[in-house]
Amino acid sequence: MQSSNTNNEEKLAAGKQEKDLGNEYFKKGEVTEALRHYHQALLHLHGLQNNKTFAVFRKEQEEEPKKDPIQEEIMKTTSVIYSNIAACLIKNQKWSRAIDSANKALKNDPDNTKALFRRAQAYINEGNTTRAREDLEKLSAKNPEDAAVKREWHNLRLKDKEQDEKQRRDLKGMFERKWKSEEKEEGEKKSENKDEKLTSTAAGSSKTSAMEPRFIELDE
Structure with missing residues (x-):
């Protein structure tokens, strides 16, 4: 039966192999194929950071925590893969996703x-x-x-x-x-005032005409 560390070493080696393939495709400008291999690499490493050995490694205590070289290498390799994914996403102008991948890379290796x-x-x-x-x-x-x-x-x-x-x-x-809107409003107000003035004048003229005295013809 294989030990936990031996199993981790094999998965780490497989992850590194996929990472290296991804690097080769990236250098050739084949970003989609590079991303495929980087994601395959992460699948090999997925879960290795949550085993009991790694829990001891990550545990924060007052005393110096125990360090497992394999787990340290897993973290650094994972960080490199996420960083390379960020490079691919930058090539594709996927800025938010690139930032997310870079954050994951820095989480594994500040x-x-x-x-x-x-x-x-x-x-x-x-x-x-x-x-x-x-x-x-x-x-x-x-x-x-x-x-x-x-x-x-x-x-x-x-x-x-x-x-x-x-x-x-x-x-x-x-x-x-804003200036055009105010200018338009001012023009509309002037137009309304002009119409009101004309209406008022017309009404005044009509009133005056009605009250004017009518001349009565003289009897001859």
């Missing part, structure tokens, strides 16, 4: 800088510049000279500028609509 970087990318494209800035600040603190991070800072500034311009256009459009 030190996964690639997952953090990809989440920042997705936040920028989604328009959540506040969250993107937080992630980029963390990345810059770890590696201030990273060219890819600097590029995303540039993209963030462009997104900020784009949002500012959109806000100005929206405000301008709002004021123009």
Whole structure:
């Protein structure tokens, strides 16, 4: 009978194999096929983080928790797979789903800088510049000279500028609509006042005509 660790090692190896296949397809630009293999990899690893060995590993105690190298590797591999899924989703411009996958990657390995970087990318494209800035600040603190991070800072500034311009256009459009609405209302009021004045004048003329004295012809 196989031990729990031996079984975990086999599933981990199978998961890694699927992950590597996914990487090969991703490099060839075949994103759909890459995603298929990444999901297969997760199926192999699914449930391994909930066994008794892992429960001891994850348990928070005052004393230093016991660490199982196999379980640590399972966590890191799972994190890498989710991070790679995020990369695929970014390629497909699925920003919210990419953020979700990056979050899962960081949950399994908070030190996964690639997952953090990809989440920042997705936040920028989604328009959540506040969250993107937080992630980029963390990345810059770890590696201030990273060219890819600097590029995303540039993209963030462009997104900020784009949002500012959109806000100005929206405000301008709002004021123009308001001005046109007020102008229309003022025109309608003037028209109503003019009609009322004409009606009043006509009524006054009619009244005056009725009260005018009639000349009686003199008897000859």
